[in-house]
Amino acid sequence: MTTTSAQADTRAVAVARLEEEWQEQRSLRSWFATVDHKRIGRRYLITAGAFFGLAGIDALLLRTQLARAGGDVLSPDQYNQLFTMHGTAMIFLFATPMLFGFGNALVPLMLGARDMAFPRLNAFGYWVFLFAGLVMFSSQLLGVAPDGGWFAYVPLTDLPYSPGRNLDVYTLGLIFLGVSTTAGAINFIVTAIKLRAPGMSLNRVPLFVWAIVATSFMVIFALPALNAANALLFLDRRFGTHFYQPEAGGNTLLWQHLFWIFGHPDVYIIVLPALGIVSAILPAFCRRGVAAYPLVVLATITTAIISFGVWAHHMFATGLPSLSLSFFSAASVLITIPSGIQVFAWVATMLFGRVVVRVPLLFVVGFIVTFVMGGVTGVMFGITAFDMQITDSYFVVAHFHYVLFGGAVFPIIGGIYYWLPVLTGKVASEVLGRWAFGLVFGGFHLTFFPMHLSGLLGMPRRVYTYPSGLGWDVWNLLSTIGSYILAAGLLLVVLSVVLAVARGPRAAPDPWDGDTLEWAAATPPRPYNFASIPQVFGLHPAWDSRTLSRLASDEVLPGHQAMLTSELDARPQRLVSMPEKSLRPLLAALALLVVVLGLLGAVYWLAIAGVVATIVVVVGWLWPPQLTEAGAEAP
Amino acid sequence: MAAALVALCLAGCAESAPSTLDTAGTGARRVEGLWWFMFWISVVAVLEVFLLLGWALWKRRREARVRAGDATPFVGVLGAGLPFIVLVAVYGVGLRDLNALIRPPAGPQLSIEVIGHRWWWEVRYADTAGAITANEIHIPVNQTIRIRLTTADVQHSFWVPQLMPKTDLIAGHVNETWLHAERIGTFRALCAEYCGLQHANMSLVVTVQPAEEFRIWLRDLAAPPARDLTDQQRRGQAVFEAGACGACHTVRGTTATGTIGPDLTTIGSRWSLGAGAAPNDKGHLGGWIVNPQSLKPGNQMPPQPVPAGDLPDLLSYLEILR
Numbered sequence: 001m002t003t004t005s006a007q008a009d010t011r012a013v014a015v016a017r018l019e020e021e022w023q024e025q026r027s028l029r030s031w032f033a034t035v036d037h038k039r040i041g042r043r044y045l046i047t048a049g050a051f052f053g054l055a056g057i058d059a060l061l062l063r064t065q066l067a068r069a070g071g072d073v074l075s076p077d078q079y080n081q082l083f084t085m086h087g088t089a090m091i092f093l094f095a096t097p098m099l100f101g102f103g104n105a106l107v108p109l110m111l112g113a114r115d116m117a118f119p120r121l122n123a124f125g126y127w128v129f130l131f132a133g134l135v136m137f138s139s140q141l142l143g144v145a146p147d148g149g150w151f152a153y154v155p156l157t158d159l160p161y162s163p164g165r166n167l168d169v170y171t172l173g174l175i176f177l178g179v180s181t182t183a184g185a186i187n188f189i190v191t192a193i194k195l196r197a198p199g200m201s202l203n204r205v206p207l208f209v210w211a212i213v214a215t216s217f218m219v220i221f222a223l224p225a226l227n228a229a230n231a232l233l234f235l236d237r238r239f240g241t242h243f244y245q246p247e248a249g250g251n252t253l254l255w256q257h258l259f260w261i262f263g264h265p266d267v268y269i270i271v272l273p274a275l276g277i278v279s280a281i282l283p284a285f286c287r288r289g290v291a292a293y294p295l296v297v298l299a300t301i302t303t304a305i306i307s308f309g310v311w312a313h314h315m316f317a318t319g320l321p322s323l324s325l326s327f328f329s330a331a332s333v334l335i336t337i338p339s340g341i342q343v344f345a346w347v348a349t350m351l352f353g354r355v356v357v358r359v360p361l362l363f364v365v366g367f368i369v370t371f372v373m374g375g376v377t378g379v380m381f382g383i384t385a386f387d388m389q390i391t392d393s394y395f396v397v398a399h400f401h402y403v404l405f406g407g408a409v410f411p412i413i414g415g416i417y418y419w420l421p422v423l424t425g426k427v428a429s430e431v432l433g434r435w436a437f438g439l440v441f442g443g444f445h446l447t448f449f450p451m452h453l454s455g456l457l458g459m460p461r462r463v464y465t466y467p468s469g470l471g472w473d474v475w476n477l478l479s480t481i482g483s484y485i486l487a488a489g490l491l492l493v494v495l496s497v498v499l500a501v502a503r504g505p506r507a508a509p510d511p512w513d514g515d516t517l518e519w520a521a522a523t524p525p526r527p528y529n530f531a532s533i534p535q536v537f538g539l540h541p542a543w544d545s546r547t548l549s550r551l552a553s554d555e556v557l558p559g560h561q562a563m564l565t566s567e568l569d570a571r572p573q574r575l576v577s578m579p580e581k582s583l584r585p586l587l588a589a590l591a592l593l594v595v596v597l598g599l600l601g602a603v604y605w606l607a608i609a610g611v612v613a614t615i616v617v618v619v620g621w622l623w624p625p626q627l628t629e630a631g632a633e634a635p
Numbered sequence: 636m637a638a639a640l641v642a643l644c645l646a647g648c649a650e651s652a653p654s655t656l657d658t659a660g661t662g663a664r665r666v667e668g669l670w671w672f673m674f675w676i677s678v679v680a681v682l683e684v685f686l687l688l689g690w691a692l693w694k695r696r697r698e699a700r701v702r703a704g705d706a707t708p709f710v711g712v713l714g715a716g717l718p719f720i721v722l723v724a725v726y727g728v729g730l731r732d733l734n735a736l737i738r739p740p741a742g743p744q745l746s747i748e749v750i751g752h753r754w755w756w757e758v759r760y761a762d763t764a765g766a767i768t769a770n771e772i773h774i775p776v777n778q779t780i781r782i783r784l785t786t787a788d789v790q791h792s793f794w795v796p797q798l799m800p801k802t803d804l805i806a807g808h809v810n811e812t813w814l815h816a817e818r819i820g821t822f823r824a825l826c827a828e829y830c831g832l833q834h835a836n837m838s839l840v841v842t843v844q845p846a847e848e849f850r851i852w853l854r855d856l857a858a859p860p861a862r863d864l865t866d867q868q869r870r871g872q873a874v875f876e877a878g879a880c881g882a883c884h885t886v887r888g889t890t891a892t893g894t895i896g897p898d899l900t901t902i903g904s905r906w907s908l909g910a911g912a913a914p915n916d917k918g919h920l921g922g923w924i925v926n927p928q929s930l931k932p933g934n935q936m937p938p939q940p941v942p943a944g945d946l947p948d949l950l951s952y953l954e955i956l957r
Contacts, residue, residue: 246807344714
């Protein structure tokens, strides 16, 4: 493409002004006030990664205790707190926030947008997540961590059997965290519907974005059930209601229904975005788009819908009527079909493409291997008769680690290696990455494969000790050895990332030749993402010279503006101003933290003060802005 | 091959395991068959994906030319069509087995009430007055036994891996299951639903006996034969009745009639102390009485200040309660 020097100057001037307007000064205030989705995304990733580390240490302690029969490393109370926090933190404080971190960092870039639809809400969501995580983990330091399992079944978790503060940390912590997750989900949905680059009609939306949007809808429908369950439990425990107390007319199965109406969709809330990561990584390393794009999109949406009809398969042994069991069983078996479609779409992508083996692809291959093995045992648990026999044994522990570690953590690590240039402008060492993959993959299977066997041999889960001589010893020892290897592999992942960021070479622009728009931006992207609004003509805009030339044109969109487009066809509608940085999100999150701490400590005047503070901050936040000179509405 | 290895290990390494693949009950045997059926299908499905994946990694490297063709038929057939057919078949077999689990092979000849406590099992033979024990169930071979499940506190789950899949004990509900053992033996059973501090030590043993042997056992349980007590044992009984023991425990035929802890009328013949926490011998029993919290931390029994001089008498008494 040829440009005259005059044109080049026009662009250079416009871009320079854009830089000036978007650049955030390096001050403490700006650090707390930032609304840049890339910075917030990185913070999500780092914070969730830290929580992963803590919950991983919990797991290593559990495995150390179980290395041999009659272990005495941990007391029963410590063990129960640790396994509860391991599960709760991995699900709520690691998996979802980590994937939301990827979403935050990448969705606006993939859509060709300049930020999320509600940048300040985004910042608010991060601060709430951080505070909720700190509240929950600090309870572990104080020895009052939740100890009723991540599923917190009543009546064990109700006041008579759990009189401490432990379960209040659980109920309040999760409700608090839910605020963040809900805010994030709404933000993703609106961003994906209204801020897509012109031309990115629904059939050109990247699969990762589809996955994030489907997930966000699931969050919005599933979380209220969890919040309700926790609110009722809190009322039971603190204010003497009887929702879960059968002797006073309450019902303990109510908790199980509410919890799993959230809980099973939540499995897909974790897995779907991770599958989206896989679909995002593969094209760059197969040199073609993911096969059967429409089928993969349909599979994603179908999974999201069916996942709301399978919750009772967690309750097959509770004595529900067998007719209803068979419906839930059918849905549970059926939901594997959309997953099957995606697996074969990825395999077909590799078979039809030219495979380039790099670290991100290795993790994708490791993912497919592990996820398929977890999938077939998942079908088994969909079959009621088998479930009644094997549920709550170690076989289940094996199954869901294959699905969740295999299905989410492998893609997450692959995604970190793949997008490190976008996130940090650096590339990680291929050699260290391959070693890390080997250790993680080997360590994972050595840890969790033997659990299939101990489970079939009748070993129940959630036991702090077990007797020797029941044939469980050797499998437990292998699991423990595997968990140390796995931990070494994960440390190597962290090390290779830290080394890359600290002293690695700068990444070349678009180092993998990726197909989606984040690779058409600078590496790493500028604060405004794109100087010119991209025009999209197909599924792989970063491989499309029309889009690229448009991006380099001198039609620079000035100021803190974003382009709204139509919902289905992404036709340009109008320009809107984007909000600038603000401390209010942080203040609102702090005020909510005061509410939570007040309720937790039963200091109700403090909680009320927190509510008032929240209202004051939010009113200030939402106060109608003064019109700017141009008459455009400010945030 | 891997499958054969697994099968070998499961059979060989685990002679005394409560293995779901070494079943002795009609219900568990059903599921064992279902497992192997699904296992082999799973092996084929997993191998299919691995082979395709391996082929891609092996053959589609450097020299491969990217094919632009539409992969939708490939994905539709292998990812949706074939799995659908297989899954329908699996679901059908699963339904058949679910029906078999719901309907016992014969009408129940005996009813047993099993009540979950934190952290032990109360067992009552419903048709035989006074037949109460704890952490052990005896049943006659080749008969169908109805089990009524309730809980005195939190949720538990009743699981005899070699005999019958789980049924939960739900607060405020009555659940039912059945046992039908096809061979004589003792089978470990356990609580499979997390129930708090000592969930790990909530096991029981199901002893399957010939019908006649069982009849005698049940008769003796309901009305223990009169015992000739030695002087020492008599002193032990006095200690038991005079001390705090009787506030929580019952020994039928004495003044000890507490109902908070397990009925101890046959404590001497039980397989363990504390539902699997320790072996049932004199040493452990003495230790248990003095401080139950060291053998099973958190259990509901407080340490007992039995004078050191009385302890041997008490132990010799408890030992003959068979």
